Amino acid sequence: QSALTQPRSVSGSPGQSVTISCTGSSSDVGYYNYVSWYQQHPGKAPKLLIYDVTQRPSGVPERFSGSKSGSTASLTISGIQPEDEADYYCCSYAGMYTSYVFGTGTEVTV
């Protein structure tokens, strides 16, 4: 199972909106509505931002939102803040035998 494809890096100025794409296939992102997004600061464990494509856990700021079209999921940070500078990973369920696959990761610079 190949990793989901993400842009290597994206950048934005404080207050701007940035969007990170996550492209998979009809076997994972395109088939299941089980896509999640994680934020990871250097030396830290990943933190769950979005699950089930669009759901935000309690405590996650509203500026983080998720969506999906076909085999591509997206994470949008609306009004990016300096503390949002981190690496971001998508993850998708890929069925009973493959189970899960992560994205290649995106470095976000503010």
Added chain:
Amino acid sequence: QVRLVQSGAELKKPGASVKVSCKASGYNFVTYDVHWVRQGPGQGLEWMGWINPNRGNTGYAQNFQARLTLTRDTSTGTLYMELSGLTSEDTAVYYCARFVGPAAADYWGQGTLVSVSS
């Protein structure tokens, strides 16, 4: 509060095995599956496998099928990840994570660095 506390860093020689523990607390241990994810130096996240702490059944990524074993001890609320046949490419930080739904890992351990070197 929910906590997943992992064992400390390990240094292993090529060909050896490593066993990392992950002690869960703050919730009903048998309620949620626990998955293991690793991250090589400067690399992305790689999903390894999962275990259901209640029944003990497991699932492994194809890349690890032959040399990964996930177990649990329900009496202590501890999960274990054992990886055999280590090579330098297994040098990574290994995480355990509680999954509350498909692909939804809401709590993570602090990570355990496993270094493989002769």
